[in-house]
Amino acid sequence: MTDASALGMWGVPLAILGGAIRVSTPFLFVSLGECLTERSGRINLGLEGTLVIGAMTGYAMSYHSGSPFIGVASAALAGLVFGLIHGWLCSFRHVNDIAVGISMMIVGLGLAFYFGKPYIQPTAPRLPSISFGWWSDIPQVQAALQVNVLFIAGAVLAFLMAWMFRNTRIGLTVRVVGDSTDAARTLGIRPTRVRVLATAVGGAFAGVGGSYLSLYYPGSWSEGIASGQGLMAVALVIFARWNPINCFWAALLFGGAGAIGPALQSVGITQGYYLFYAAPYVLTLGILVATSSTERAMTGAPGEMSITK
Amino acid sequence: MxxxxxxxxxxxxxxxxxxxxxxxxxxxxxxxxxxxxxxxxxxxxxxxxxxxxxxxxxxxxxxxxxxxxxxxxxxxxxxxxxxxxxxxxxxxxxxxxxxxxxxxxxxxxxxxxxxxxxxxxxxxxxxxxxxxxxxxxxxxxxxxxxYIGMGQYLNGVVAGHMTKSKKIGFVAAKPIPQVLNNINSFLLGARSVDPEITCQVIFTGNWSLPVKEAEATNALADQGADVITCHVDGPKVVVETAAARGCYVCGYHVDQSTLAPEKYLTGAEWNWPSVYTDFVKKALAGEPIDNFVRGGLTEGFIKMSPLGPSVTEAAAKQFEAVKAEIMKGGFAAIKGPLKDNKGNVVATAGQAFPETDIALESMDYLVEGVIGSTN
The missing domain is CATH 3.40.50.2300 (Response regulator)
Structure with missing residues (x-):
């Protein structure tokens, strides 16, 4: 075994890598869910609430059933229901999806806190992880490469979704609905139904993201469990230009950037840690500015979305 | 909400x-x-x-x-x-x-x-x-x-015996005097066992940020800290993450031994039931309550978690001895000669700040041996 403290500055890139793997999963699932919803032409701002409901439901069901996977499935179901409600409410004429989203977020937080009270104390079974660090004899590397099954599932899902949008009938349907309601109607597609389903499935993804928070990392249910990941993920989708594979990279980037603050402090760079903690957000601003265009509207933005119309 | x-x-x-x-x-x-x-x-x-x-x-x-x-x-x-x-x-x-x-x-x-x-x-x-x-x-x-700093000092005494890497870790919320006093006390307790020990501190920036607390704990473990404690509102995440990384843990606020039965050493706990019933008794009897009330181990304001199964005999012995010393009153963790981690003198030789000293409540420094910064 190598002397642990000899790791020194190497701890920083390692922490960023480890952080990217540990912290990115909720970002990934919520942004994939939001990507699907937005591709169908709606915005669901309520995913922060769905994330917290997912975290609570996942933890509670894992505790009662003894199986973390039942927890994840329940979290997905809870997210699905939240997505359905959002989708259904937005199907009415003149209902604004952003307003509904904000209400759903607050309702979600309130319900999760209310029903989650009895689960703050107990310890529930956690999700397993797979060790990819077997080749190294450095414990820090082994720890950083403990990869959770949900992270792998999320990565696969991102590529699958990208393939789906490009190559399948379902993907085409969602894209048509998102780009032009009239064109969709001409093709005999019922736009509202597609949007409700896309919002529901998007909610289910966000629920799974929440269950990762409570069942793996940081791995317990508390009322402060989500600190805006759900909201940031909505921004991530725009940042990723509505492309699921970009969502994956953006989530990794966010996770890694979030690890910079603690990692720098741990190697003795301690001045101004508040600034390091702002790194992910500064990064977002920077990239958005760098990729912005004065000539075109947002590239890749679905035409029917209320913010781009 | x-x-x-x-x-x-x-x-x-x-x-x-x-x-x-x-x-x-x-x-x-x-x-x-x-x-x-x-x-x-x-x-x-x-x-x-x-x-x-x-x-x-x-x-x-x-x-x-x-x-x-x-x-x-x-x-x-x-x-x-x-x-x-x-x-x-x-x-x-x-x-x-x-x-x-x-x-x-x-x-x-x-x-x-x-x-x-x-x-x-x-x-x-x-x-x-x-x-x-x-x-x-x-x-x-x-x-x-x-005077919960005394509890952290006792945590430090046990940590000082249990650390092999001579590096201990502290996950802290904000650099306010009470938190700084806890960090300093934790290190000084450990240094009373072995003056070579250093303490790495990571500030998360707020009282309850579970993801950052987990990241901070992982970062400490990555840098070789093998006994970790914290001052955040809910130590559950820190305790569980540290134990999962194979580190020993000292608790804070309440007894967290059930969260990491093997790795939990001891913990600095509040004892509010005794304090609050006293206040309310006075109020009911119409007696005045002092405007400024403080108390430590002796007065029943704080208590220590029972020592965990991993604590060695030597550690337990010194823990009990120091605890008895603190119970006598007037114990000083901060005593000269002592410098802060920027090299400024905090206490000159012979100078001591006992637990009751009000000056400790406006503490704005980290002592020598703590790796971290107050801003």
């Missing part, structure tokens, strides 16, 4: 009538006249959830003890931010529930919120946890706290 919203209109009209009442029934110690009947409504305000395995749970255990007392009604509100929210909460407890004794339990409630609200309700007693009541502050306000 569970705020009771008080409409300003009704509050204002209510104030007028109570204001008139105050003028006629004000008691010398700031306690409502309803006391005469031997009945008292006590309000507890928490900054987080009251079952957080931490700071708020410690207070809620105190509140539960008060609830069991004869003639006392307890009202509680959780998740009240350190903002104007706490004024609304306190005013609604006073005006709608008739609370005559309030325990706003979070550090940030005192200045300016308690200080602003207390003069408006002369017949209500505001007992604030952690604040530094000074001459000139409202006379119906008071502050109490415990």
């Amino acid at each position: 569970k705020k009771i919203l008080v409409s300003p209109f009704s509050r204002r009209s209510f104030l007028k009538t109570t204001g008139a009442l105050v003028a006629t029934t004000a008691m010398p110690f700031g306690m409502r006249s309803a006391l005469a009947a031997g009945k008292l409504t006590v309000g507890f305000v928490y900054v987080g959830a009251k079952d957080d395995y931490g700071y708020n749970q410690a207070h809620a255990e105190g509140a539960a003890a008060v609830k069991a007392m004869e003639g006392v009604t307890v009202i509680e509100e959780e998740n009240v931010a350190e903002s104007v929210d706490v004024i609304n909460t306190m005013e609604s407890m006073i005006n709608f529930d008739g609370a005559a004794l309030l325990f706003p339990t979070s550090f940030g409630y005192y200045d300016p919120y308690v200080k602003e609200t207390a003069p408006k309700y002369a017949d209500v007693r505001f007992q604030h946890c952690g604040g530094l009541w000074k001459e000139g502050d409202p006379s119906n306000a008071g502050s109490y706290f415990g």
Whole structure:
């Protein structure tokens, strides 16, 4: 075994890598869910609430059933229901999806806190992880490469979704609905139904993201469990230009950037840690500015979305 | 999130009538006249959830003890931010529930919120946890706290015996005096065993940020810290993450041994049930409560978790010896010659700051051997 403290500055890139793997999963699932919803032409701002409901439901069901996977499935179901409600409410004429989203977020937080009270104390079974660090004899590397099954599932899902949008009938349907309601109607597609389903499935993804928070990392249910990941993920989708594979990279980037603050402090760079903690957000601003265009509207933005119309 | 919203209109009209009442029934110690009947409504305000395995749970255990007392009604509100929210909460407890004794339990409630609200309700007693009541502050306000730094010193003594890497870690929320005192005490306790030991501190920036706390714990483990403690509101995440990384853990606020039975060494705990029942007994009897109350191990304000199964005999022996020393009173963790980690002299040779020294409550430095910065 190598002397642990000899790791020194190497701890920083390692922490960023480890952080990217540990912290990115909720970002990934919520942004994939939001990507699907937005591709169908709606915005669901309520995913922060769905994330917290997912975290609570996942933890509670894992505790009662003894199986973390039942927890994840329940979290997905809870997210699905939240997505359905959002989708259904937005199907009415003149209902604004952003307003509904904000209400759903607050309702979600309130319900999760209310029903989650009895689960703050107990310890529930956690999700397993797979060790990819077997080749190294450095414990820090082994720890950083403990990869959770949900992270792998999320990565696969991102590529699958990208393939789906490009190559399948379902993907085409969602894209048509998102780009032009009239064109969709001409093709005999019922736009509202597609949007409700896309919002529901998007909610289910966000629920799974929440269950990762409570069942793996940081791995317990508390009322402060989500600190805006759900909201940031909505921004991530725009940042990723509505492309699921970009969502994956953006989530990794966010996770890694979030690890910079603690990692720098741990190697003795301690001045101004508040600034390091702002790194992910500064990064977002920077990239958005760098990729912005004065000539075109947002590239890749679905035409029917209320913010781009 | 569970705020009771008080409409300003009704509050204002209510104030007028109570204001008139105050003028006629004000008691010398700031306690409502309803006391005469031997009945008292006590309000507890928490900054987080009251079952957080931490700071708020410690207070809620105190509140539960008060609830069991004869003639006392307890009202509680959780998740009240350190903002104007706490004024609304306190005013609604006073005006709608008739609370005559309030325990706003979070550090940030005192200045300016308690200080602003207390003069408006002369017949209500505001007992604030952690604040530094000074001459000139409202006379119906008071502050109490415990010398929990001594508990962290004892944590450090055990940590000093148990660390193999000679590096211990501290996950801290904000660099306020109480937190800095805990960090310094933890290291100085460990250094009393082995002066080579260093303590790495990571600030997360706020009281309850589970993901950052987990990241900070991982970063400490990555840098070779093998005994970790913390000062955040809910230590559950830190305790579980550290144990999962194979580190030993010292607890804080309440006993967290069930979360990491093998890795838990000991912990610095609050003992609020004894403190709160004392305050309420005094209030019921119409006796005055001091404006400035402090206490440590001796006074039953704090206690230590039972030593865990991994603690070695040598560690246990020194732990008990130092604890007995502290119980005698006047123990000083900060004593000269001592420098801070920037090289400035904190205490000259022969100079000592015993636990009771008020100067410790405005601490703004990290001692030599702590790797970290206060800003």
